[in-house]
Every structure is written in structure tokens, then in C-alpha cells.
Amino acid sequence: MAVQRKTVVAGALALALPLALAACGGDSSGGGGGSDADTLTIWHYENDDSAMGQAWNKAIEIFEDEHPDVTVNVENQTFEQIQKNAKIFLTGDDVPDVMEYNKGNATAGQLASQGLITPLTEEAESRGWDSTLPASIQTTARYDEQGLMGSGDWYGVPNYGEFVGVYFNQDMLDEYGIAVPTTFDEFEAALATFQENGVTPLAEAGAEYPMGQLWYELVLHYADRELVDDYQLFSADVDFHGDAFTQATEKLDEWIKAGYVAADSAALTAEDMGVSFINGTYPFMVSGSWWFGRLTEEIPFTWGQTLFPENTMHPGSSGNLWVVPENAVAKDLAYDFIDITLRPEVQEVLGQAGGLPVAGDSSAITDPKTKELTENFEAILDDDGLAYYPDWPVPGFYDVLVSEFQSLINQSKTPSEVLDGLSSAYESGKTDLLEG
Amino acid sequence: MTTVDRPRVRNRRSRDWLGYLPYLVPGLVAFTVVILIPFGMNIYYSLHKWKGGNAPLRWYGLGNYTDLLADEQFWTSFRNSVAMIVAMVLVPTVIGLLLATTLFDVLGKRFGPRVASVLRASYYLPQILPVAVAGVLWNWILNSQTGALNVLLREVGVTDPPNWLGSTSTALPTVMLVLIWIQIGYPVVIFMSALQRVDPELYEAAELDGAGWWHRFRAITIPQIKPETFVITLTCTVAALKVFGPIYVLTRGGPESSTLVPSYYSYLNFFDKSKVGYGAAIANVLTVLIIVVAVVIMVLQSRSARREEEGR
Numbered sequence: 106m107a108v109q110r111k112t113v114v115a116g117a118l119a120l121a122l123p124l125a126l127a128a129c130g131g132d133s134s135g136g137g138g139g140s141d142a143d144t145l146t147i148w149h150y151e152n153d154d155s156a157m158g159q160a161w162n163k164a165i166e167i168f169e170d171e172h173p174d175v176t177v178n179v180e181n182q183t184f185e186q187i188q189k190n191a192k193i194f195l196t197g198d199d200v201p202d203v204m205e206y207n208k209g210n211a212t213a214g215q216l217a218s219q220g221l222i223t224p225l226t227e228e229a230e231s232r233g234w235d236s237t238l239p240a241s242i243q244t245t246a247r248y249d250e251q252g253l254m255g256s257g258d259w260y261g262v263p264n265y266g267e268f269v270g271v272y273f274n275q276d277m278l279d280e281y282g283i284a285v286p287t288t289f290d291e292f293e294a295a296l297a298t299f300q301e302n303g304v305t306p307l308a309e310a311g312a313e314y315p316m317g318q319l320w321y322e323l324v325l326h327y328a329d330r331e332l333v334d335d336y337q338l339f340s341a342d343v344d345f346h347g348d349a350f351t352q353a354t355e356k357l358d359e360w361i362k363a364g365y366v367a368a369d370s371a372a373l374t375a376e377d378m379g380v381s382f383i384n385g386t387y388p389f390m391v392s393g394s395w396w397f398g399r400l401t402e403e404i405p406f407t408w409g410q411t412l413f414p415e416n417t418m419h420p421g422s423s424g425n426l427w428v429v430p431e432n433a434v435a436k437d438l439a440y441d442f443i444d445i446t447l448r449p450e451v452q453e454v455l456g457q458a459g460g461l462p463v464a465g466d467s468s469a470i471t472d473p474k475t476k477e478l479t480e481n482f483e484a485i486l487d488d489d490g491l492a493y494y495p496d497w498p499v500p501g502f503y504d505v506l507v508s509e510f511q512s513l514i515n516q517s518k519t520p521s522e523v524l525d526g527l528s529s530a531y532e533s534g535k536t537d538l539l540e541g
Numbered sequence: 542m543t544t545v546d547r548p549r550v551r552n553r554r555s556r557d558w559l560g561y562l563p564y565l566v567p568g569l570v571a572f573t574v575v576i577l578i579p580f581g582m583n584i585y586y587s588l589h590k591w592k593g594g595n596a597p598l599r600w601y602g603l604g605n606y607t608d609l610l611a612d613e614q615f616w617t618s619f620r621n622s623v624a625m626i627v628a629m630v631l632v633p634t635v636i637g638l639l640l641a642t643t644l645f646d647v648l649g650k651r652f653g654p655r656v657a658s659v660l661r662a663s664y665y666l667p668q669i670l671p672v673a674v675a676g677v678l679w680n681w682i683l684n685s686q687t688g689a690l691n692v693l694l695r696e697v698g699v700t701d702p703p704n705w706l707g708s709t710s711t712a713l714p715t716v717m718l719v720l721i722w723i724q725i726g727y728p729v730v731i732f733m734s735a736l737q738r739v740d741p742e743l744y745e746a747a748e749l750d751g752a753g754w755w756h757r758f759r760a761i762t763i764p765q766i767k768p769e770t771f772v773i774t775l776t777c778t779v780a781a782l783k784v785f786g787p788i789y790v791l792t793r794g795g796p797e798s799s800t801l802v803p804s805y806y807s808y809l810n811f812f813d814k815s816k817v818g819y820g821a822a823i824a825n826v827l828t829v830l831i832i833v834v835a836v837v838i839m840v841l842q843s844r845s846a847r848r849e850e851e852g853r
Contacts, residue, residue: 192815312792370707371795372705373686377686381687501814508797511707
């Protein structure tokens, strides 16, 4: 009995363990940081066959040529693993010298404000990264003391970009005699035509990011740059019941009511959405350039990609960042490596594979579809049209967006109630961030 | 004489105690390192606002706990814990008891113990299946558009099949059904071994006295396997209160927080929102609740055992 009681109490106490252990930090990382400067340890989470994976391999090759005495130790991690655990393993000494990490206030900004990654401003200036990278790409590289992006020191270096656009099934458009929409009205008319013919027009997913990105495209349709800066960079207070947010949310609600989004999509994942578009179930998919390679590989029909009609700003940003942990040993080697990833030969590998280079140009790209994608991205950059992602402003906002738009899909909340939910989470998250 | 004896006795006692010490040390060290220290740290963190990492800790006193009181999602998560107890304790224990007695009394006797143990193993299978695998499996079945279940329902003419994990009205009951599926093998296995422990002479005597199956079940089986019932109730209640894996793989607390549970909510604050102190406070509240529930169940168990002893 006594033994049993002890076991139970111990079991109950053990519940708090993972959290407490997580909080106490320590050397919980796998892999090594290289005990001297003879080793460069790189962590990233790109597949070898992705555009980024191919480009990183090229960069590693160049690095090895130029540093014959240095052993390069590459460790493939998963996105989730790095995303969730970075703040734990980076407090230890056994850290990589350079690491790929997600960008934004809620991610790289957190690591920067937690003092876990190295400021790179000096390197950025002396190596010219600050002139190589377009201004809107630099936003995600810099974070202030509170971890807010857009100003302060450089903490990461992006070398590719991404944006959200509209993928369309040309065969289905042809079948119903619809031209690729170039205006917002044409887009809505196309959605209506499909719906009238019994085809749900938009591939969507309520359990993950896609629905939030569609909403944000609509916000950007009605918003100006000032609102985006207020929302993303806290330049001023945001009124969620102001015109742009209200019009966008009501429009989304209208589309859901009209059946442009499947009523049963609240629990679907991004993968479900992609697969159903690839299978030809839906004619349109509003999502990111990260799908491009996969769609090229797997789609059997004629398809195309265009920017969200009439929008001058688009969800998108730099790609993930290379960051240098504060406790890294071979920091100089890490800077050399980052510098190499921005060289034209590496950027070209990215571009050819559809990876949206940020320091290259599209003229060398041979595949017409890849070229079009890259040109679309360059057009956005030229217009300073990257508006980042809706979940970026405050940590944990992603889950709030998912939950609120599930309510809209399920029609359990009105647009106004959804905006109330977004507003209160945004305000309390903002207060937490600013208080530090 | 006594003056000579006393130190000897004391010496022997202390020697005995020293003899046990080496066996206790690993357990004590492990308990301290793995449970006591982290728990202490978790309490410490819960009294601060902290982003984690090398960020500064800011003293917040009981602020995180008072914030919890006004946090609607926190209360939702605990309300859902009640549903988890229904799905992981109540229903599986009742069904498990019925299945175990059926397997033991009817199938085991009619078709032999091998059939009974094969069936018992099949009921237990979901318990050994990693929860991530079970989650993927159930997502295949329950996906609103491509899931096997809804495809089947559409085949038989249901035009608008339920959106199992996507609608607020069905998500929690659906998660509960999956949990019942996962959980049921555990009481079956425990109850079957308990039934083997019961003296068959009791049943024979009752049968001679003309007691039917139901009478024997009520008067012999249930009282005889009471200790095991307590063990199942205790372990499963603890498991239900801290359930995390199935929620993570099936719904991530959604849609609209309708399947949120305390452990997932703690994780969400801890990792996604970088609100380490708040996440730690939720974990601590959960820990205290589990300790209280465990103690209550154990007190009931010892009281029942004592009553039985006195009754004899």
C-alpha cells in the first residue's frame, strides 16, 4: 500500500516533469557544436531534393573547397523539432554553429530577445548583406530588444523568399469557359460560376494555416501599407473593427455562406488541401510558393500560378533565416558559410529549382513556369509588396487564427465575433511582448 | 546486562538500516533529480513572467494563478477533462468488465483459453500502438472529405455525413470514442487476470445454491475484483487528467478549443506562446489536481479494504 501510494504520488509529480525539464534548459541537445574551429556544424531542415536543400549542398561544397582544413558536420533536423525546442537546446553549450530557423516575432524574434542568438549587424555591414538583400526581405532579419522585427540588430540572414498566390487548374477553367482572373471581380465571378455548376471552387483547410492566409489576402485587398505596418510592426494601434478587417472578414463569411469553401473543411490540414488540389477536386488553391515544387512533380493536368488578383501586397516574406547561436564555437566560419549562401552560384541553384532567390535574377532560369514564379516574386519585391503572414505579430496568434476561422467555416460565430476574438488575443499578446 | 545489550541492539539496527541504504540510494537520487528538483523549478517558474531561454525572469507572484482564474480556455480545458474521465475511466471500465467476464465465463469455457487470450490480445492492441500511429490511422478514417467512414456513409446514401473532428458538436464525442477504443484493452487484461484469481469454489457453491449468472456476477465477481477496479480507476483517472498525445495528433485542441485539455493548453503556452510561467502554472494546477484525485481514490480504496477486513 505504502509503495503503491509512493508510486502514485511520484507518477503525479512526474506530470510536471517534461515542462520543468524543458524550462531548466541545460545540455539537452543532440549533436555537437564543434569543440574547436576545425569543425563547422550546420543544422537545417530542408530535404536534399528541395530547392533549398540543393542550394545548401552547393554552398557546403563551396565552403569545403575554400576551407580545406575544416570538417563540415551537417545535421538534418525536422522543422518542428527546431521550432519547438530551440529555446531549450540553445541555452546549452552543445549547439550548432549555424542553424536554419523560422522568421518572425513569434520565432526568431523570441530567440533574439531571449539572448540565444548572435547579433549579426557588424557582419551584415562589413560583408555587404545589407546592400545585397532587398528592403522588405531585411525586415525579417532584424529584431529589436523585445524581439519585434523590422528594426534593431540583424539576427538572421535569409537567402530565399516565399509568397502566397493563386494556383489554378487550367483544365477546369477551360471546361467551364473561364479565363484566368486578373481582377478581383473576375475572381469572384469565377468562384460563382464554379459554384453554380456544383463545383466547390476553393481548396481550403481550417485546421492549419491556409484559411488564415486566404483571410489575409482579403485583408490586403482592402488595406494599405500603413495598416500592415501597424498590424505587423506595431507602428500604431490596430482597430480590428476598422474598414479593411471588417470588409475582409465579411467577404470571407460571404464566400463561406455561398459555398465557395467546403462546409466540412474545418478539420482539414494543409496537406489535405494540397492533395485535393493535386487530385483535381478544386479549381483554385490560394497558398504559398512552397507548394510549387510539389505541384510541378505531382500534378497530371495543366495548371498555372498567378498573384491574388488586384492585390498590391501579398502574404509572404523572406524564407527561413540562418542564425548563429550565442553559444556557437565557430562563429567566424558560420559567417563565411552564410556569406557563401548569398553568392550568385548558390542563388542560381535556388532559382533553377523554384526556390525564389533573393540575391539573384530570374533571367538565368530556364524552366518557363519557374521563371514566371520568380518574376512574380521579383515584381512583389520591386513594389515593396511583402506583407508577411497574419500569425506573425504575436506569439500564439496562429492558434487563435485557426480557431476563429474554424468558427467562421462552421458558422458558429459572426464576422464581428471573430474580429472580437482576434482583437483580444492580439492586444493581450502585444502587451505581453512589449512588457518583455 | 542490559547496559551491555543496548548498544549492541542499536548497532545491529543501524547496521540493518545501512544494509538497505545502497538499494534506496538510486531510487532516491532518481526521484530527486527527475521529479523533486524539476517540480520545484516548475513552481519557481510559475511565480514569474518568463519567455524562456536567457530572457530575464520577472517576479509575478501568484499573478499567473490569478490570471488562470479569469482564463476561459483554462476552464474549458478542465471541463473537457471530465469528458476525458468518462471516455478513459468510466466507459472502458464498465465495458472492460463486461468483456472480461464474457471472455472468461463464456468464450473461454466454450472455445478454450486460447481463443479467449487471442481476443484479449486484440483488445489490448490499441494500447501498444504508438499514439502517433493511432492518430494517423483515425485521421484516415475520420477525415471529413476523404476519410473511410464518410466515404462509406456517402456510398450508402448519406448525403451530408458528420464532420467528425471538424465540428464543435461532434469533435469532443469523436475524440472520446477514439479514447475508448485506445483504452478498453487495459481493463480487459487486468480484469481477466483478476478473474483467474477468484476461487472457483465460490462460484460452484453459489451455483449449487441456485444462483444465476447475474447473481454470481454481482455477489462474487464484483466484490472479489474490487482491488483491481480501484487500481484501474486510479491509473486511468490520472491518465485521463494528463491526456496529451491523442489530442495532439487528432485535433490540437480544436476546433474552436472544443477539445482543449489542460496538458495541451500548458504546452501551447509554454512552447507556442513563450509564456513559460503561465504554462508552468497550468501544469502545477494540474499536478495538484491529480494528487488530490489520487489521494481521494486511495483513501476510498483503503477504507473499503478495511471494511472488508472488519467484515470477516
